[in-house]
Amino acid sequence: MKRRKILAGGLAIVIVAGAVTWGETDTAYAKESVLQALESGNATVLEIDKLQEDTLELAYKPCLESLLETLPDTLTVTVSTGTVLQSRTEVEVPVTWECEEDYDESLGEYTFKAVMDDIEVEADMPTITVVTGKEDGGPVENYLQVEDAHQVQTVQSISENASLPSAYDTRENGDGLPALRDQSAYGTCWAFATIGALEADLIASDLADENIDLSELALAYFTNKGYDDPKDLHDNDTISSQEDYLNLGGNIYLAVNSLANNVGAVAEADVPYTWVSKKELDEALQVRIDDTYALSNNAATMVNYYDIAITDQDGIKTAIMDHGSVYAVMEYEDEYYSATHNSYYYNGEECSNHAIMLVGWNDNFPKENFLDDKDKPNHDGAWLVRNSWLDGSDEDNADFEESVYGYFWMSYEDMGVTSMSVHAFDVQQDGYDNCYAYDGAAGMNSHRVSNGAVLEESYPVDAGEEIEAVSVRTGSTDLTLDATVTAGEQSVTGSIETTYEGNYTIELEKKLIIDKDTNVTVQIVPTSKSGQVYMGGEDAVRMVDSDGQCLFFGYAVRGGKSKLNGRAVNYDWHIKLFTNTVDLTESNLVTADVTLDETQYSYTGAAFEPNVTVVKNDITLNEETDYRVSYKDNINAGTATVIVTGRGQYCGTVSRTFTILKADAFIKLAAQTKTYTGKTIAYTGKVTKSGSSGRVTYAYYLDAACSKPIHASSVKEAGIYFVKATLAADANYKAAISAATQLQINKTANTMKVSAVKKKVKYNAVKKRAIKVVCPLSVKRAIGKITYEKVSAAKCLILNEKTGKVTVKKGTKKGTYAIRIKVRAAGNANYEAASKTVKCKIIVK
Structure with missing residues (x-):
């Protein structure tokens, strides 16, 4: 910090030094001895000359620590060397300064008195009157609130660090920040906080240094005034705001809507804030900015935007480390600021009226460092705030940077900062030439859709453009966003994983050249593990001040192309299509002669990559420098594609196909x-x-x-x-x-079953005549013709081989007689022949 000497001619102090004496050669030793004598009480300050300048007039009211650093830390003391004033010498005596009033009071004058610690002083100590030119905060505007605003979801921190530091300051621990900015008397804090966050991310990403300076005025102007859409897609949308856009106020959602529509940040040198800050309001409002600065002169372009819930402190801290800062809001009222500790703690109703940046934190910032006459926070800890009430490029303001105008501490529990989510940005320097979008009225509503729903927009894309990316606004956390862009028979895809709600740019896997005016369809499919999906759509929007007065109204005229799951909806999706303008003649490969050395293969399970020859303007191009080749669907049977994409001095993409035939089985x-x-x-x-x-x-x-x-x-x-x-x-x-x-x-086996059946013959009958006995066998399930054959038998038994019947001869005596019979089944076309021999008994009694 620069130290300002305010005493012209020093301070003469007469000291009686008792027995201390010295000669000219012992001056250094003698001066140290005098100081020791003063501190030990062996010397006494008897007289102090009056200051030649005893008043300090300041343009701002700095914090106490900064102010004390501008006052002298030593006073020149003249000491006598004995009881008789024979010689005099000068020594520097350390001093501190104490404020005789409460420095936190909103006063314009403060009295500071010099103090020599541990030194007895009988004379009156000198005082300095400090007069502050600005004793209150800067301009506080209506920070516009969106009616029925969507509540940002809390997510787990995106931090990959094992632990976050307990204190961090982007200026010291990060890549630094640009000089402080001054919004002057106008209510443009929201534009300053937004542009500041973009600048901080570019520095953190090594895309810029601390000298970067982007235009806040351009963002404020085109957000409120609108601009001519070169694609004529949202010219019918209406933005109705008060004429005094410089004091109207704004918010992050207005800013993001402009940035998402390719209204990037232009250089401060192109649209300087001095165009309005150096003018009276009536004259400033007459300034007109050409529409070319809305879309054609971007020095930085928003890639992604993140909504982070204020309760996710680890996520906010990680975002500050990754992006250099986050955009936040507060409720500023002078009475809650402590100039003594450069601290702020508002504990009123949850509301906000001012946009700021958070650029660091200190978990151990004492809660006692907030105003004594107010309720203290419950815990230690504070955010480091970067404000926009001081021009840091002015060297005269260096002593006031650590103040409410520049950098100060705000409690984690502040009711203003906790009233909204905070916001971080991914920014790049190179943007896109063209943006296709229907949502020009700044209306941001979240529409609940089913998990895996298909959101669709269609745009009439001009010939001579190359489709490179799309973007979409989400209202849910932890989504997978799959994009498909279709132009005629060509389609390209892209995907991104999200953590926070926000606006995301999805780079497509390859560029798509449009060589004639074509209707292009963009489909976004959001999926979530939780199943809850909200996506951004544009409806009419009202933005009001703290009293509910409507200051900004956006009326959206539906583009007529929006669909959800194939059905038309009555609002426009926050889906953009980004293209770059290309030359379709000299450098574009669309008109090149592209040939393949092989156009037919048979499937093997391996990838086929035919060699490519590209001839443009009778020149055979070099794959190493002029184009790159990729292959699609080149393993399985069917039609495979060779994609040739220009690089170096060539642009555009052209494809050729070859055939993979099915292999023999x-x-x-x-x-x-x-x-x-x-x-x-x-x-x-x-x-x-x-x-x-x-x-x-x-x-x-x-x-x-x-x-x-x-x-x-x-x-x-x-x-x-x-x-x-x-x-x-x-x-x-x-x-x-x-x-x-x-x-x-x-043939299968015959199923024949044969068993013997006992037969009895009466003796009296057989005495008179021979007796025929029914077949003594049981034959079942025989297949084919059945025949019988006597194997052995008693002499008195005779077998009929056709019927199986047995005759007992006349005169046979009483007794039991046996006969063995073989039974045969002849089988047929499906059954085998079968035979079985069975012993039968015939009883005569």
Whole structure:
């Protein structure tokens, strides 16, 4: 900090130094001895000359610490060397200064008195009167509130750090910040906080240094005044605000809507704030800024914007470290600022009237450092605020940077900063030439949609443009956003993972050249693990001041192209399409001669990459320097694409296709033998196949030449059949047919069951005559003709081999007689022949 000497001619103090004496050669030692004598009480200050300048007039009221650093830290003391004033010398005596009033009071004058610690002083100590030119805060405007605003969701911190530091200051611990800015007498804090956050991110990203200076006036002007849309898509949207846009106020949502529509930040040198700050209000409002500064002269472009809930302190701290700052709001009232500790704690109703930047923190900032006559916060800790009430480029203001005008501390529990979320930006220097958007009225509403819904906008894109990116506004956290851009038969995609609510730019996987006026469709598919999805859409919007008075009204005229899941909706999605203008003649590969060395392959499972030759204007181009080649769908059978994209001095993208044919599949059957069951028999033998994963079907024939096909249901009788298998094609293999193989169905065993049945013959009857006995056998389930054969028998028994009946001869004596009979079943076409020998008994009694 620069130290200002305010005493012209020093301070003469007469000291009686007791027994202390010295000569000229001992001056340094003697001066130290005098100081020791003063501190030990062996010398006494008897007289102090009056200050030649005892009043300090300041343009601002600095914090106490900064003010004390501008006052002298030593006074020149003249000391006598004995009881008689024989010689005099000068020494520097350390002093401090004490304010005789309460420095936190809103007063214009303060008295500071010099103090020499541990030194006895009988004379009156000198005083300095400090007069502050500005004893109150800067301009406080209506910070516009959106009616029925969406509540920002709290998420887990995006911090990847194991722990965050307990204190951080972007100026010292980060990459630095630009000089402080002064919004002067106007209510443009929201534009200063927004532009400041953009500048801080560019510095943190090593895209700029601390000398960067972007125009706050351009953002404030075009946000409130609008501009001519070169694509004529949202010219019918109406922005109705008060004429006095410099004092109207604003908010982050107005700013983001402008930035998202490619109204980037132009250089301060192009649209300087001095165009209005150096003028009276009536004259300042007459300033007109050309529309070319709305879209065509961007020095920085917003890529992503994040809404971070104020309760997510780790997320805010991480954002400050990553982006240099975050945009925030506060409720400023003079009575809550402590100039003594350069601190602020507002504990009234939750509201806000001023936009600021948070550029650091201190978890251990004492809660006691806030105003004594106000309720203290419950805990230690404060944010480091960067304000916009001081021009830091003016060297005369260096002593006032640590004050409410520049940098000060605000409690974590401040009710103003906790009234809204905070906001961070990703910024790049290079923007896009063209922006297609229907939402020009600044209306930001969150519409709930189903998980995986399809949001759609269509834009008439001009020939000679190259589609590069899209952007979308979200109202939910932790989303996957998948984008598809379709122009005729061409489509390109892109995707991004989000953590916070915000506005996200999705870079497409490849650029898409539009060589003729084309209707282009943009589809966004948001998915969430939680299933809750809100997406931004433009409706009419009212923005009001703290008293509810409408100061800003945006009326959205629907573009007529917005759809949700294929159905039209009555609002415009916050979906933008970004393109760059390209030359379709000399440098664009769209008109180049592109050939492939091979245009047909057979599937192998490996990727095919035919060599590419590109000829432009009779010059064969070099792949290393002039274009790059990528391949799509070049593994599986079908149509593959070679994509040639210009680089270096060539631009544009052109594609060529080649064919990957299906490969041959193979199938073979092994012969199979089965047995007749009476039911249809299917082939279930060993199948050897390769290639296709398709289904296998079978065809049956009566002859080896396969000239006599039969239906599968007819394959059941015993005999010899022939089978062919067909392996169906799949995505990468052709169908295959096997050679014929034999399926033999053998006869099954005969089911005949035979058992003996005892037969009895009366003795009295057999005495008179021979007796025929019914067959002494039980024969069941025999297949085919049945015959009987005597194997052995008693002499008195005679077998009828046709009927199986047995005759007992006349005169047979009483007793039991045996006969062994073989029973035969002849079988048939499907059953084998069968035989069984059974011993039968016939009893005569």
